[in-house]
Amino acid sequence: MALENDQGLETIVVKIGREERRSSSGLAGTFASFVYSCNEKKAIPGFYEKGLIAEVQLKEGGMLLVLSGKRTEGELMEIMDIAFENIGAFPGVGAGAKYIIDVKSKE
Amino acid sequence: MALKTSKEYLESVKKLSPRVYCGGKWVKGLLNNKITRSMVMANAAIYELAEDPKYKEIMVATSHLTGEPINRNLNVARNIHDLDMRQEMALLTSQTVGTCNYRCVGCDALNSLASTTWEMDRDLKTKYNERFNKWLAFAQANDLAVSGAITDAKGDRKKRPSQQDEPDTFVHLVEKRDDGIVVRGIKVSQSGAIGSHETLVLPGGALREGEEAFALAFAVQNGAPGLTYICQYNAYSAEREFCEDESELGTPIYGQRETSTMVFDNVFIPWERVFLCGETKFCGKMVTRFAKAHRMNCGGACKVGFADLIIGGTVLAAEYTGVDKVPHIQEKIIDMVRYSETSHACAIAAAMRGREEPKGSGVFLPDDLFGNAAKLNIAHGFWEIIKNAGDIGGGLVVTMPRQKDLEDPEVGPMLKKAFAAAAPADKRLKVAKFLQHWSAGLHGTGTWHGAGAPQTQRFMISVLTDFDAKKKMAKKLMGMKEG
Numbered sequence: 131m132a133l134e135n136d137q138g139l140e141t142i143v144v145k146i147g148r149e150e151r152r153s154s155s156g157l158a159g160t161f162a163s164f165v166y167s168c169n170e171k172k173a174i175p176g177f178y179e180k181g182l183i184a185e186v187q188l189k190e191g192g193m194l195l196v197l198s199g200k201r202t203e204g205e206l207m208e209i210m211d212i213a214f215e216n217i218g219a220f221p222g223v224g225a226g227a228k229y230i231i232d233v234k235s236k237e
Numbered sequence: 238m239a240l241k242t243s244k245e246y247l248e249s250v251k252k253l254s255p256r257v258y259c260g261g262k263w264v265k266g267l268l269n270n271k272i273t274r275s276m277v278m279a280n281a282a283i284y285e286l287a288e289d290p291k292y293k294e295i296m297v298a299t300s301h302l303t304g305e306p307i308n309r310n311l312n313v314a315r316n317i318h319d320l321d322m323r324q325e326m327a328l329l330t331s332q333t334v335g336t337c338n339y340r341c342v343g344c345d346a347l348n349s350l351a352s353t354t355w356e357m358d359r360d361l362k363t364k365y366n367e368r369f370n371k372w373l374a375f376a377q378a379n380d381l382a383v384s385g386a387i388t389d390a391k392g393d394r395k396k397r398p399s400q401q402d403e404p405d406t407f408v409h410l411v412e413k414r415d416d417g418i419v420v421r422g423i424k425v426s427q428s429g430a431i432g433s434h435e436t437l438v439l440p441g442g443a444l445r446e447g448e449e450a451f452a453l454a455f456a457v458q459n460g461a462p463g464l465t466y467i468c469q470y471n472a473y474s475a476e477r478e479f480c481e482d483e484s485e486l487g488t489p490i491y492g493q494r495e496t497s498t499m500v501f502d503n504v505f506i507p508w509e510r511v512f513l514c515g516e517t518k519f520c521g522k523m524v525t526r527f528a529k530a531h532r533m534n535c536g537g538a539c540k541v542g543f544a545d546l547i548i549g550g551t552v553l554a555a556e557y558t559g560v561d562k563v564p565h566i567q568e569k570i571i572d573m574v575r576y577s578e579t580s581h582a583c584a585i586a587a588a589m590r591g592r593e594e595p596k597g598s599g600v601f602l603p604d605d606l607f608g609n610a611a612k613l614n615i616a617h618g619f620w621e622i623i624k625n626a627g628d629i630g631g632g633l634v635v636t637m638p639r640q641k642d643l644e645d646p647e648v649g650p651m652l653k654k655a656f657a658a659a660a661p662a663d664k665r666l667k668v669a670k671f672l673q674h675w676s677a678g679l680h681g682t683g684t685w686h687g688a689g690a691p692q693t694q695r696f697m698i699s700v701l702t703d704f705d706a707k708k709k710m711a712k713k714l715m716g717m718k719e720g
Contacts, residue, residue: 167505211252
């Protein structure tokens, strides 16, 4: 995991298509929580139906997340909004490490 | 943002989707279920108190980390005044919602963590306090609702945690990773985690060498994958769930105290939220310091706020029945006040005799003896208080028909005739229902066990009392020689 800043915060940016859509600020370790959820629990925080995640690829400084089904960009954004609120990351930019989650719909 | 408004809290809850099971079904939206909504509305009322200038001294403190105004529920007590205002907050919140301030256990847990992690860093050269302070600054900046989970399921009480046939009866470590830990196990009787942004989890008791896997303290986010909340369910839950009109209930908006069983099924906790991992030697201190704070607040203030409500309802019942001037009724009401105010006096004394613990930490904790006396006194006194409420409220408290039946064209007139006394029937039934909630509900046993069953206070009082000194002063006055 990247080094945290003095306040112990980190920023997670959601990218859908070519645009960076939302920045969330959370305590350092929030991105690690999200990654664990996707990789080990096969779940998006706050969502309990099985099969929502189609693919996860960890990349330098972030991840690619592909969600199952055909979803609009608005729907993808809504899912990510709920996911972050449920693991304690709120809209805003923290001064610490920055991670980018590239979110796509499978179809 | 340093202080969240009640409205902002409710908006934030709409985005939370914890895995909650209540009365046979999964809850879809905490505000859509009548039972979980009552818990959330109580929390919202606590946020609202902090917005009211009248209560600023009690509800708002100054962060020792940032100097910013913060909700007192996230404050680390740094002096006697902080301790006094903390217990006043417990009184005020109980008087306001008639149920838990669901941020209360979290507040006492974070004070224990502030004290104990400081000591661990000093003695073990760990970085827990630094980590805890970052978490706390984040919680304060976002004015998070933080609850606390202490009591493990515990299994067979004859056996230690590591000897249990079912290891999940205690929350324990499954895996240590580079980025965090994975935990599993069960915490029970947890108040209000479902509607909190985070929950502080502490060890349930002192641990020994060899029990390192159970030595854990951490903060977990509300919707952490793998975490399931199973709500309590009882006659009052069913009544709320199936009633046509919640205004008919004993406490219409905020309800009874809502607890859940928290099941951790391999939940990931990043290191930044871990405040103790394996240091068994400090578990006893962590739990004792939590209990020290909580017995002052829960025993000597929170339940006193409940008692104030019960006394108010009982006096109304006496007036409405026309017995308020009867000497033995007045005597019983005075007894109710005596039980209640004695406990509050102990809480005030616990705050006033509070001290920095450990020295140099800057964290103030209440006096242990007075805190335990407060809790033990109210554990017994509360039964007397609800007994007198039932006595003065009369059999009507448990034999009353529905309030709504008064409106029935056929039986309504009969009921109005039957139950009108010195006040109309609707007022008498309203008060009787209120007293039913308190005297025939969950609060007697809840008060007995909350902040630890009385046997734990008896044990602490036996440890904290200097009986030798008392024997010595008695002997001296009697003129009895030493030896």
